[in-house]
Amino acid sequence: MSAGTVKLGRPNPAKGGVALTAYTALIFAFLYLPIAVIILFAFDDKPVPGLPMAGLTLDWFGKAFSDPDLMASLFVSIKLALSSAVLATAIAMPAAMVLAWREVRLRTLVMCLLLAPIVVPQIVIGLGLVLLFRLVPDLIGSPAIIIAHTTLTACYATMILYSRLLGFRRSYLEAAMDLGASDLRVFFEIILPLAAPALLAVMLLAFTDAFGEYIVAWFVAGFTETLPIVIWGSMRGVLSPAINAISSVIIVVSLVLSALSQIWIIRQSRSSS
Amino acid sequence: MAGTTITPAASYGSTAQAASVKRERGHIIAGLAPVLLWQTLFFVIPMLILLVYSFWTMRDYRLDYTFTLDNYVAIFTNPIYFKAFLLSLQVALFVTVICAVLAVPVAYFIAKKAGRWRVMLLVMVIIPFWVSLVMRAFAWRLLLGERGFINRGLELTGVIEQPFSFLLYSPTAIVIGLVYAYLPLYVLPLYASFDKVHDNWIAAAQDLNATPMRAFWEVTFPLALPGLMVGAVFCFIFGLGEYIVPALLGGGKSLMISQAIRLEFELRQNWPGGAALSIVLMAIVMAILAVSLRWLRPETAR
């Protein structure tokens, strides 16, 4: 997440204490325990997940992939969450730069304002937004969901970027400017590449939040259905293991993708050095 | 632009000063404008609408537009809200402290010991959250439940004869759920802070005969404090608004403040009352924030 992340050739491979390594492994096990359960029951031949397991099947994957509503909602969710993550990061970055690097009066006020949406219960934000959208009812649906999630995530995106940029060496900017780079070029040539890991991290968090948010989205979604809306919507019955199946796919695909990109990054750093 | 500024006057520092102040102000405005405009439009204005609502009342499911402070009076005279707020405060403090303690070693490991796999490990901290909260809560129920994996495992290995029922829908389950939900909020900023601590500084401390543990507490930890504070502020604020985890894993046996707000809006359809409650909550959090941001201040000193 820091500029330092780019340099991977760190001469420090897992030489930490055994206890520390074991502890970290334990925490990761804790994080992935429920995930393992979700994946396990995606293969269980029983309509209501629970022990004892009945038998192996791949039916739930078939059911998930052949359910047009479920699949459509997955892609809608990915699309909307990506949009709002990019948008939130895009509006957060300039503000974070100003807050971190310039003298701003009322800095505390600005920060309080930025953090306030986190604390307000989401139903309140949902209702407030739906009242606001009375002025522009045409935005209800995907645009409104993007707007809502950008509002929810831009606040902490700004704060996280702000705290990262505090550690940014000012002399990089001054050197670039001194060598004739205009503000815009400084941004694209120096700030953006150096802050890229932090930006990616923030985007990842914003995406995660937007991808899972249900309450505000429900209020402003109109007839658009995101994955969380579909999942929460099916909670009146028993959650189908088809949802386990689709969750497993999401997890496995993202784990594989991140592992591949990690390997790619390591290869890159090896070949360059 | 060049034409106006290039004049051979003897002293025009003040003009330059004005121009630079203007430029600086331009930068500040241009930088803050997008996010502030956005938040004003899509957060402040909706909240202002609700603020207006909070001075009205709901009678027979219709708004009565007479100005009144009754909603606020009702909040401060109802001990249930106070109790609910205290409970939320407890939860927030709990996650803030426990998750900090649990997250520090993990973040340290990822930043300092994970070598090339740091990015991968960081992403792995987030990935579980791409599965719907509902699904993860249901999975925890399958783990902690009466006939869940843990009880089954303990029974099969002969550790216990009767399943533990205190694992699910209990304070234990709430603790597990909250730690699960809030750990990444700490790991990410803490990682960033640990990453900024140079290995040389740690080596220097160890060189001065500090044990690795001592070096950690004397050098690494103080330097990582800003990240810890960022995590703490986020955790605390998120924790105050929390209710889903206690509802899904705690069995919904107690009332948190944001549930009380929901009840007001939903069951009673009392928007003015719910709005007033939200505004009081927001005011309290703002006050806490303003104080805690002062703690974060040293970080801004360059």
Add this chain to the structure above:
Amino acid sequence: MDNQAEPELLVVNMIGTGITAGRDVAPEKGVRVDGVTKRYGSSTAVDNVSISIEPGEFVTLLGPSGCGKSTLLRMISGFVIPDDGDIRIDGQSVVALPPFKRNTAMVFQDYALFPHRTVAQNLAFGLRMRRLPRPEIERRVDRMLEMIELRGLGERSTDQISGGQAQRVALGRALIVEPALLLLDEPLGALDLKLRRQMQAELKRIQREMKLTFLYVTHDQEEALTMSDRIAVMRAGRVEQYAAPSEIYNNPTTAFVADFVGEANLLPAVVAEPSSGLVVVAGRKLRIPPEQARGLVAGSSVSLAIRSEAVQLAPPGASVEPGLAGTVEEVLFAGSTAKVIVRFEGELTLIATLGAGTPLPERGQQVGVGWREADIRIVT
């Protein structure tokens, strides 16, 4: 000057020439800092400073930390805007220009080499910003790599080179744009002594060869004396003295300059007879050179400055003019020289620097102390 390719600068130049031509005066060359002031809140960082730097000159701003030298440098480079005063480079006022429109280049104290760029990319940065054609950039980068003796290291990343190499890259990155003025902010601070000496010579050579104007900031008086054509000694936001190194060293005008540059003994004195150059120090009448006594008023307090190497110690039994005597408090041996601290009655102490081979007194020994009259300077 090869900045025709930079359109902004081109415009500035044209307009500049237009104005000067219209006024029918020869275009001014070099750098003029004119009554520049910068305040931060109630404190004044730079207080009405005026200096001029001729083209090709090596000027050093010397002073202790917090004296305003860096602020002045940053005002010239454009990172700090003066509250008052004017800065002109080659006749054009630059105070209103942002840093990227000024034809100055800076070498930063921490080098500020871009970590995501290779050595060659760092060097090329300024040229790319000036939108030079790619072959031209490559040619100049190669030439610069050669000049800074880093041939073949162009593809290295900035964390794969040594401190001295990084320093040269930082210098090369600033030089390559051929600025009208090169600003150096304590660029050698992070190097060890030997490398530092080497780089001092290197810098001087480059400056001379390229006929560039250098403005160098340092708190190291030796560095300043070695390299500079002129030194501006600064204290508390003001320039105390702006002169050639020898002048600064030999004829300091203020007590501060005398003390900060080299090692001077400052003795409080009261003027007794200005006409005959007599002053009273620690109850004794001393003579000072008549040209130093000019303008002094009888009864006023002044300081006498005597360089430590001008202080002579009399061997036991003998005495030197003006015949003061004290106790040796400390003897500090430093190879080629040795310092002897002599305490007189009361609080007054003197430091004498003795050359190699001079017999050293013992601690606690009584010695006679003296100096040549011509070595005395009156400072304010």
Add this chain to the structure above:
Amino acid sequence: MSTFRNSSSRRDVLRFAASAAMFSAIARQVDFTRPAFASEDKLTGPLNVLAWTGYDDPRLIEGFKELTGIDVNVKEAQSNSDQLSLVRAGTTQFDIVNPDAVWTTKFAQSGLTLPLDPADIPSLSQMFPQFRNNTDIQYEGKMYGAPTRFGINGIVHDLDKLSAADAEEAHVLWDPKLRERVSIVDWAELYIYMTAQWAGNPAPEKVTGADLDAAINRLIEFKPNLRALHDDLGSVKSDLINGDSWAVWGASSDNVARSAKMAGKNAKLTLPKQGGAMWMETLQIVRGTPNLATAKAYINYMTGAKALAIMAWGKEQFCVTNAEVSKYLTAEQYKFLDLDKVDEWFAHSVVAKAPDDEKAWADAWLNFKAA
């Protein structure tokens, strides 16, 4: 100077007025000056439906389209309150809402729904007679809601843990042997109603004051036996199926029992001798709909036997109010849906009514949850 101040203050007034106007534009709810509906007879569309889950079954939507040529958009809601909030906000013009019968008054008082003329909805004549003339679907003497699905609330119990004989006695739910073994859902009106009903109140919906306090205290006494109070039915079901709870009180018991049976659980719905309480869900027309004729046609279609048979045997299995669905269901399906028990149920139970003193009930529920 004075003129300047004058004009500036006038500007302030204007600005204030403008913002006040904007606020009231956003904040005000339904505009009662608007005509109640736009067109009388012509079928217009598409129809926007805000409903509980089940109404978005493609067979239902296609069926209506075949019949009328009009598209139906369905937005699914998780609660009555979400429906009311969203319609009240008025950002999307819904034509049809789908509250439970007990919420009819809230919608009507809020001015959000229109009365129905039973003559417009011939399908209603096929309704089980017991559901007709229910006062909860009426407001000020006019019918507002057309019933579609219904259910009964009693005790669903794990037969391995609690016998049917024990469950005959409602107060078994307070028995220490069920300590932390009973799951319920967040359904304020139901539990207060049933507690009052079981305490022997002849008209539970009318309890208030001391009687209400007694009911809430009784509910608070139940709390030690509470396993979990869930927001959703799915959690209640999986609790029972996975053995985390031995009994489920209320929570649309017949539906819970059906899900448990389908998952192979040895569970049963028992109506205690103190009686069960039924609920029903209705379709209502939103005031201001531009598609009034279509809305009426939709309600008639949805309350018809064919559509309700699809609803009854769709993603979930709920009872439906149309007596003639048997034509479209197999005998097993009909039996599994307990539709053969309707008479028996009505003999032992009442249809729960909306409380008279809603505010007091809501306060009481808040007390229960916070206790």
